[in-house]
Amino acid sequence: MRANPVVLVHGSRTSRTMWRHQLGALAAAGVDAVAIDLPGHGARRDEPFTLDGALGSIRDGVHAVGGRAVVAGLSLGGYLAVEHRARWPQESAGLVAASCSTPTSSALRPAWLRLARWIETWPDHGARLNERFVRLALAAEAADDLGAGGYALTSMAAILQASGDLDTFGALAAADSPVWIVNGRYDHFRGTERAMLAAARRSGAPARLVVVPHARHLVSLDAPVAFDRVLLESAAATVRGRGVPSRAG
Numbered sequence: 263m264r265a266n267p268v269v270l271v272h273g274s275r276t277s278r279t280m281w282r283h284q285l286g287a288l289a290a291a292g293v294d295a296v297a298i299d300l301p302g303h304g305a306r307r308d309e310p311f312t313l314d315g316a317l318g319s320i321r322d323g324v325h326a327v328g329g330r331a332v333v334a335g336l337s338l339g340g341y342l343a344v345e346h347r348a349r350w351p352q353e354s355a356g357l358v359a360a361s362c363s364t365p366t367s368s369a370l371r372p373a374w375l376r377l378a379r380w381i382e383t384w385p386d387h388g389a390r391l392n393e394r395f396v397r398l399a400l401a402a403e404a405a406d407d408l409g410a411g412g413y414a415l416t417s418m419a420a421i422l423q424a425s426g427d428l429d430t431f432g433a434l435a436a437a438d439s440p441v442w443i444v445n446g447r448y449d450h451f452r453g454t455e456r457a458m459l460a461a462a463r464r465s466g467a468p469a470r471l472v473v474v475p476h477a478r479h480l481v482s483l484d485a486p487v488a489f490d491r492v493l494l495e496s497a498a499a500t501v502r503g504r505g506v507p508s509r510a511g
Contacts, residue, residue: 265291265292265293265294265497265498266293266330266331266332266355266356266496266497266498266499267293267294267295267296267327267328267330267331267332267355267497268288268293268294268295268296268327268331268332268333268334268493268496268497269295269296269297269298269320269323269324269327269331269332269333269334270284270285270295270296270297270298270334270335270339271297271298271300271320271323271333271334271335271336271338271339271340271342271343272297272298272299272300272303272304272335272336272338272339273335273336273337273338273339273361273480274303274337274338274414274417274418274421275303275392275413275414275415275417275418276303276304276408276409276411276413276414277299277303277304277305277410277411277412277414278297278298278299278304278411279297279304279407279408279409279410279411280297280336280407280408280411280482280483281297281407281482282407282410283407283482283483283486283490284297284334284482284486284489284490284493285297287486287487287490287493287494288490288493288494288497291494291497293493293494293497294327294328295327296323296326296327298319298320298322298323299319299411300315300316300319300338300339300342301315301316301319302414302416302417302420302421303411303414303417304411304412304414305411307412307414307417310420311414311417311420311421311424312420312424313345313424313425313428316342316424317342317345317346317349320333320342320343320346321346321350321353324346324353329353330352330353330354330355331353331354331355332354332355332356332357332358332493332496332497333346333347333353333354333356333357333358334357334358334360334493334496335358335359335360335362336360336361336362336480336481336482337360337361337362337451337479338362338421338425339360340358340359340360340361340362341359341362341366341425341428341430343357343358343359344357344359344362344428344430344433344434345428345430345433347433347436347437347439348432348433348434348436348437351436351437351438351439354437354439355439355499356439356440356441356442356496356497356499357439357440357441357442358441358442358444358492358493358496359434359441359442359443359444359458360443360444360445360481360482360489361444361445361446361449361451361479361480361481362430362451363443363445363449363451363452363453363454363455363458364451364452364453364454365430365431365454366425366426366427366428366430367426367427367428371422371426374422375419375422375423378418378419378422379419381418382415382416382418382419386415387415387416388415389413389415392413392415393409396408396409399478399480400480400483400484404480404483404484404486407483408480408483430458430461431454431457431458431461432461434458434461434462434464434465435461435462435464435465436465437465437467438465438466438467439467440467440468440469440496440499441459441462441467441468441469441470442469442470442472442492442495442496443455443458443459443462443469443470443471443472444472444473444474444481444489444492445471445472445473445474445481446473446474446476446477446478446479446480446481446484446485447473447474447475447476447477448476448477448478449477449478449479449481450479451479452473455471455473456471459471472488472492474488474489
């Protein structure tokens with residue numbers, strides 16, 4: 263049986279270039295894959311970010327690889343991948359939701375929104391601060407991949423505004439395709455990973471929690487080989503979960 267294709271959805275402020283390592287691994291395994299740019303990011307930085315536009319971009323990616331795919335996203339991309347699966351379950355061969363185990367309705371969101379709006383008023387929109395954090399957090403090659411498509415430095419406030427009402431737990435329970443919840447062990451967004459796993463299983467979906475040792479929030483860049491393995495496993499699984507381990511952890 264041919265592997266499911268994979269659609270990769272980047273995190274906020276970055277672009278499809280962050281998936282260079284994963285695209286190489288999938289291609290080497292003969293898996294069709296595409297990485298998309300969300301509105302306001304990468305080659306589409308001149309477009310405003312909207313939730314409907316972002317979900318439409320994922321659908322375009324899925325249709326480009328045949329109309330049904332594993333959708334894998336990190337951080338913002340993870341929340342959007344969860345929502346895509348809930349709204350269009352017929353398009354979902356599986357879900358890899360990475361680094362998104364904190365509800366977007368977090369009590370901290372208003373503070374994050376105020377901070378984002380303030381930084382976006384700076385003359386450089388926070389470019390120097392962003393570059394410093396990236397270079398401190400990642401190895402050189404990973405940092406280059408993250409930034410190769412440029413940074414969407416004026417998109418964060420719009421993202422926080424648009425995503426605040428997403429019901430990630432409800433969305434996880436709304437479809438039955440296989441789910442992988444992936445977090446770096448030291449990710450600050452891990453708080454509700456077990457609750458997310460339980461929500462995914464409420465629909466009868468096979469679901470697995472993968473915690474990657476030594477990795478942080480940008481798990482696909484901190485531990486690319488481990489993340490590649492999850493993608494290859496998800497691509498090999500069928501919509502009913504064949505090959506998906508039932509264990510958590």
